[in-house]
Amino acid sequence: MNGGRAIILNRIREALRNNPAPRPHTSHSQTEASAHQNGHAQREWLPKVGTTLPEQIDLFAKISEGLKTEFHRVPTAESAREVLAKLAAESGWKKIATHSHHDTDLLLEGFSLPIVRTEKGYAIDDIESCDAGVTGCEVLVAQTGGIMVSVQSAGGRALSVLPPHHVVIARTSQMVPDLTAAFDHVKRKYGKSFPSFMGFITGPSRTGDIERILVLGAHGPKRLTVLLVD
Amino acid sequence: MATQAADFQSLSRRYTADKPFRAFIQKALSGYYRKRDENKANFQDWQGARDLAAETKYEAVNHLDKYLLEFEEKITARGAKVFWAPNAEAARDYILKVARENNVRSIIKSKTMTSEEIHLNDALEKQGFGVFESDLGEYIVQLRKEAPFHLVFPAMHLTRGQISDLFQKELGSEATDEPEKLTMIAREVMRRKYCEADMGISGTNFAVAETGMISITENEGNARLTTSLPKIHVALLGIEKVLPRLEDLSLFLPMLATAGAGQTMTCYNTMYAGPRQPGEPDGPEQMHVVLLDNRRTELLADAEQRDALGCIRCGACLNVCPIFKNVGGYSYGTTYGGPIGSVITPHLRGLKDWKHLSAASSLCGACTEACPVKIDLHHHLLQNRRNGAKAAPNAVEKFTFGGFSVMMGRPGLYRLAVGLGRIFQPLQGLVNGTILDPLKAWTGSRRFPKLAQKSFHEQWKKERGGKR
Numbered sequence: 001m002n003g004g005r006a007i008i009l010n011r012i013r014e015a016l017r018n019n020p021a022p023r024p025h026t027s028h029s030q031t032e033a034s035a036h037q038n039g040h041a042q043r044e045w046l047p048k049v050g051t052t053l054p055e056q057i058d059l060f061a062k063i064s065e066g067l068k069t070e071f072h073r074v075p076t077a078e079s080a081r082e083v084l085a086k087l088a089a090e091s092g093w094k095k096i097a098t099h100s101h102h103d104t105d106l107l108l109e110g111f112s113l114p115i116v117r118t119e120k121g122y123a124i125d126d127i128e129s130c131d132a133g134v135t136g137c138e139v140l141v142a143q144t145g146g147i148m149v150s151v152q153s154a155g156g157r158a159l160s161v162l163p164p165h166h167v168v169i170a171r172t173s174q175m176v177p178d179l180t181a182a183f184d185h186v187k188r189k190y191g192k193s194f195p196s197f198m199g200f201i202t203g204p205s206r207t208g209d210i211e212r213i214l215v216l217g218a219h220g221p222k223r224l225t226v227l228l229v230d
Numbered sequence: 231m232a233t234q235a236a237d238f239q240s241l242s243r244r245y246t247a248d249k250p251f252r253a254f255i256q257k258a259l260s261g262y263y264r265k266r267d268e269n270k271a272n273f274q275d276w277q278g279a280r281d282l283a284a285e286t287k288y289e290a291v292n293h294l295d296k297y298l299l300e301f302e303e304k305i306t307a308r309g310a311k312v313f314w315a316p317n318a319e320a321a322r323d324y325i326l327k328v329a330r331e332n333n334v335r336s337i338i339k340s341k342t343m344t345s346e347e348i349h350l351n352d353a354l355e356k357q358g359f360g361v362f363e364s365d366l367g368e369y370i371v372q373l374r375k376e377a378p379f380h381l382v383f384p385a386m387h388l389t390r391g392q393i394s395d396l397f398q399k400e401l402g403s404e405a406t407d408e409p410e411k412l413t414m415i416a417r418e419v420m421r422r423k424y425c426e427a428d429m430g431i432s433g434t435n436f437a438v439a440e441t442g443m444i445s446i447t448e449n450e451g452n453a454r455l456t457t458s459l460p461k462i463h464v465a466l467l468g469i470e471k472v473l474p475r476l477e478d479l480s481l482f483l484p485m486l487a488t489a490g491a492g493q494t495m496t497c498y499n500t501m502y503a504g505p506r507q508p509g510e511p512d513g514p515e516q517m518h519v520v521l522l523d524n525r526r527t528e529l530l531a532d533a534e535q536r537d538a539l540g541c542i543r544c545g546a547c548l549n550v551c552p553i554f555k556n557v558g559g560y561s562y563g564t565t566y567g568g569p570i571g572s573v574i575t576p577h578l579r580g581l582k583d584w585k586h587l588s589a590a591s592s593l594c595g596a597c598t599e600a601c602p603v604k605i606d607l608h609h610h611l612l613q614n615r616r617n618g619a620k621a622a623p624n625a626v627e628k629f630t631f632g633g634f635s636v637m638m639g640r641p642g643l644y645r646l647a648v649g650l651g652r653i654f655q656p657l658q659g660l661v662n663g664t665i666l667d668p669l670k671a672w673t674g675s676r677r678f679p680k681l682a683q684k685s686f687h688e689q690w691k692k693e694r695g696g697k698r
Contacts, residue, residue: 004314008469008523011316012295015531021292024284024537024604027277042481045279047272047494063494099511118511124425124459144484144495156511157458161451161498179480187476194441196308196507197458199500200483205451206497209367209385210393210409212258218366218413219420220451220498 063145067203099155265492287540304442308504340453342433490544569597585618
């Protein structure tokens with residue numbers, strides 16, 4: 001504890017005491033009430049998402065295309081393994097990194113290249129030198145084309161961002177309509193003991209810092225592949 | 231004249247006269263306008279989203295003590311250390327202390343405007359720490375020993391040629407005019423830095439009170455690496471950035487991306503709840519959150535402009551501002567440029583030296599319209615003008631406007647003044663805009679309109695013989 005805490009809290013309380021600010025001018029009178037009643041009011045205003053699974057998968061696919069996420073919908077784990085084997089051969093992978101997880105284990109059954117695993121700790125250089133990182137995920141978000149990852153579902157913090165190619169395996173039951181549903185999911189799953197890292201990955205790493213021209217693979221993966229298994 | 235105001239005048243004059251530079255900035259922004267509009271159109275109702283965002287920020291900022299305490303309690307329970315820094319010096323000292331106590335040698339940073347505000351890099355480098363900016367744009371301006379040009383696009387003022395020259399000189403790389411190759415040069419350099427650094431310093435876009443998390447928004451992945459690999463993570467956090475609930479992010483993340491960069495979502499939006507937890511395979515052993523006031527509470531005390539604390543630093547107001555587009559980011563001489571900078575800098579650094587910024591506006595209101603959290607920016611600029619005039623009245627202005635109101639209340643005096651004006655205006659014409667012209671400040675770039683030889687009143691009287 002430091003003295004700064006008391007100083008800042010005092011300043012805040014002094015600044016707010018008997019000194020109300022004008023409410024924001026809003027054209028929607030009900031927003032104020034709904035904002036305080038529940039955390040779901042934003043659904044009225046955010047981009048629209050279809051209610052059925054096929055609509056959501058179509059939207060995810062469409063947004064993925066714009067983001068340059070390579071999206072593959074496959075009927076079985078067997079066909080997912082085929083896509084992965086093809087990727088590995090085409091890109092000349094020598095070594096990959098992953099974590100033990102129901103979905104990644106299924107995907108990597110019989111995979112022939114050397115595999116580094118992160119769940120029990122690892123040396124940074126061992127992961128850095130891998131050609132791809134293969135992870136699971138929490139959910140896929142139709143509204144944004146996003147992948148929600150966490151320590152538990154993606155093998156820690158670095159696995160999904162350090163190797164130059166990130167491959168995500170997901171099941172159609174993991175598709176959710178929007179960010180609000182994604183947050184509901186992690187709240188239900190973890191209660192109050194959240195992982196120390198969770199986040200959304202929306203397309204491969206990119207930058208526009210040079211003349212506002214889009215370049216992929218700034219610091220994170222240049223390629224992002226999503227395998228969605230029915 | 232205050233030096234800050236004089237600097238602003240001379241720099242803005244120089245940048246405004248540079249036509250190729252202005253064209254370059256315009257071109258860089260044109261893609262942003264297109265993408266931003268496409269994404270706004272995808273919202274069911276962008277205005278409704280702005281209303282809700284403004285209401286949510288109103289709730290947070292007007293109960294700031296409550297939400298900060300809730301945030302502190304939750305994230306502390308997860309093993310993070312929260313340091314409350316009343317000013318820049320306290321924040322710098324704390325970070326230096328953490329670095330020294332842990333024998334840190336190399337520090338990697340992801341983009342944080344708050345660290346620019348407290349001049350953190352200087353302080354760290356003076357104490358012998360190696361500090362590396364990992365965001366591409368920030369890295370480029372760091373190599374040039376410059377400040378960021380724009381809140382979100384730090385190196386938007388540089389051409390690929392300039393960046394290639396810089397990399398050749400500083401990194402010994404090959405010349406290239408391909409942005410992709412330039413990006414890959416920086417990627418390779420930074421890879422080593424991430425792996426070697428023992429401390430990572432990040433900013434924070436949002437803090438969540440309900441769950442004790444910080445949220446970081448980025449596109450490159452550099453912030454994720456900065457917060458994953460080094461054994462210590464220090465997050466700088468302006469006290470105004472706290473949101474009540476986790477779900478609030480589902481509104482603010484897409485709005486920040488749309489307003490800030492014309493994206494649906496930025497590539498990485500990451501929530502951190504403390505350092506590495508038991509059973510987790512990686513992540514920092516220590517997490518320090520530095521809560522920074524640095525006169526934000528002065529702005530909080532101004533109820534009229536308190537909404538400016540809702541700013542999410544998206545930079546949308548800069549991108550649409552006719553002044554910013556012409557004078558560029560460096561003319562302001564502030565950490566935060568453009569309309570939002572002109573509003574908050576007088577609060578953060580003193581009205582006396584920074585009130586001139588509120589005159590750097592055409593009051594067109596484009597900034598207010600662009601703001602995703604509905605900060606009443608152009609009215610706040612007017613209020614700052616008023617506050618500035620109140621705090622330090624300008625004798626010449628006071629005399630002029632006093633005389634004007636006396637004259638306007640007396641028709642005889644008015645007619646006399648106009649009559650004299652007609653006689654003396656040709657003389658003013660001889661010196662128009664020169665150093666001898668008493669109206670130089672105004673006529674330097676304009677012509678004074680010619681007074682009519684006969685006023686409307688006189689013409690009416692003559693033509694209609696005074697009949698109504």
